[in-house]
Amino acid sequence: MDPDHSLRPSHGPDRDSFIDWINNLNISPSENWIIVGDFNFYRSPEDRNRPGGNFQDMNTFNSIISNLGIIEIPLKGRNYTWSNMQDNPLLEQLDWCFTSLNWTMAFPNTLMLPLAHHTSDHVPCMVQIGTSIPKAKIFRFENFWVEHPGFFDVVQGAWNVEVRSSSSATMVAAKFKNLRRALKRWSKGLSNFKIKIQNCNRVLEVLDKLEENRRLY
Numbered sequence: 001m002d003p004d005h006s007l008r009p010s011h012g013p014d015r016d017s018f019i020d021w022i023n024n025l026n027i028s029p030s031e032n033w034i035i036v037g038d039f040n041f042y043r044s045p046e047d048r049n050r051p052g053g054n055f056q057d058m059n060t061f062n063s064i065i066s067n068l069g070i071i072e073i074p075l076k077g078r079n080y081t082w083s084n085m086q087d088n089p090l091l092e093q094l095d096w097c098f099t100s101l102n103w104t105m106a107f108p109n110t111l112m113l114p115l116a117h118h119t120s121d122h123v124p125c126m127v128q129i130g131t132s133i134p135k136a137k138i139f140r141f142e143n144f145w146v147e148h149p150g151f152f153d154v155v156q157g158a159w160n161v162e163v164r165s166s167s168s169a170t171m172v173a174a175k176f177k178n179l180r181r182a183l184k185r186w187s188k189g190l191s192n193f194k195i196k197i198q199n200c201n202r203v204l205e206v207l208d209k210l211e212e213n214r215r216l217y
Helices: 013-023 055-068 101-106 143-147 151-159 168-211
Strands: 034-038 095-099 111-114 125-128
Touching: 013 055, 034 125, 095 101, 095 125, 143 151, 143 168, 151 168
Parallel strands: none
Antiparallel strands: 034 095, 111 125
C-alpha cells in the first residue's frame, strides 16, 4: 500500500465491490453514456505531484477503462482534484469523467471543468455538455439569499398575494409563480453581492492552481 494514502483507504471490501461493479458494466459503444465521480484511482504517476504511487492500482484502473472501451474527458485547467490538506500537500487526480464512443460523436464539445473548492479535500468539477439547443431562461435559487436581510419579507409578501381559483393545485402553482417573479425582481438588487462571491471563488481557484506548483504559506 502507498504510505501517502494513509488518510483514505485504498483497499477493502467496498473498494473490491466497486472494482467488480464497474468492471462488469454493460456499456454499449452505440449508446450515450457518461460516468463521472471520485474513482479513488489515478491512471499514471503524472496524476500525482510526488514520485511513486501504487502501480498495481494504476494497472487495475487502466485495465477497467480498456475493458469497458470508455473514453476519458480530460480535466481542463487543473492537474489534480484531491489534496490531503497538509502544509506540504499530496495532490492527485482521483475524479474522472468517462463517456462512450457514441457520446464523443454526439457531444464533441464535452468538457470537465474544475471549480473552486471551499472545505472539501476534493475539487468540485462541472461537466459542460455542448449542444445546439438554445438555453432556456431558468429561475435559479441562490442559497445565500436566505441569509440576506429582507429575503423572508419578500417571500411572505409574494406568498400572501391573493389568488382566486377553485383548484388548490392551481392556487399553489400561481403562488409559486408570484414568488418566482418577486425573487427575480428582488435579486437584481443583490448583483454586487453576487459579483463579490464570484470574485472570492476566482481567488480560491487561483490559490488552488498555485498549490499545484508550490507550497502556500
